[in-house]
Every structure is written in structure tokens, then in C-alpha cells.
Amino acid sequence: MLGRRRPDLRDPHLPGGVPAAAPARPDVWTFLDEARQPSLIRPGTIVLAGDDDAPAVAEVVDLIPKEAGTIVHLRILPGLFDDYEALVRRVHSRLDDGTSGSPGV
Secondary structure (H helix, E strand, C coil), rough: CCCCCCCCCCCCCCCCCCCCCCCCCEEEEEEHCCCCCCCCCCCCCCEEEEECCCEEEEEEECCCCCCCCEEEEEEECCCCCCHHHHHHHHHHHHHHHHCCCCCCC
16 A cells, blocks of 8 residues: 555554564564454454465454554464464364364364
């Protein structure tokens, strides 16, 4: 969209802004309208972030309405994407089998 700039990941004026000496897994900021299914994005939701070259699993921390659009505050979760992918496959497998109770790990 013309005239709209991406949120600066190091902008200390945004809630939870990342300082210049950011940790290895900084929080991420993006626009809600860039989500594949914006209606599913709400605080506490676990989402797939990044792209095909660098996928990541993140928790939605907050939605911040701004003039340029709603900003989504994401916290990248620790570990490799492949570890989360394996967990999701196990959960789906149990749901498909009709297994009740906790999916475990």
C-alpha cells in the first residue's frame, strides 16, 4: 500500500519496542492485513510467521491500531520450526484417530 511504511522493529516508541541490542529472538511487528487469515489473528494465538525460507512459530502478543493499519506484535517462540511441525502432525493424527484427552508431546 502506498504511503505506508513498515513498523521499525527497533522503534522504542511502539509498545514492546525492541532496543538496539536485541536478544537472539526479538519480537516481530507486522501489519494485520498481511496475514493469510486476518480474522484468526488475536492475542494468545499461535501462528506461523516468516516465509518459506525462514519459517517461525510465534505467539500473537497484541494488536495495535494505527493510522496506517493494525500492527500485529508477535513473539517468536524458541526452537526450530521443524519441532513445532512434528507436534502439530502428532496432534492432528490423534484428532483424526478420535483419540481423546491430552495430545501429549
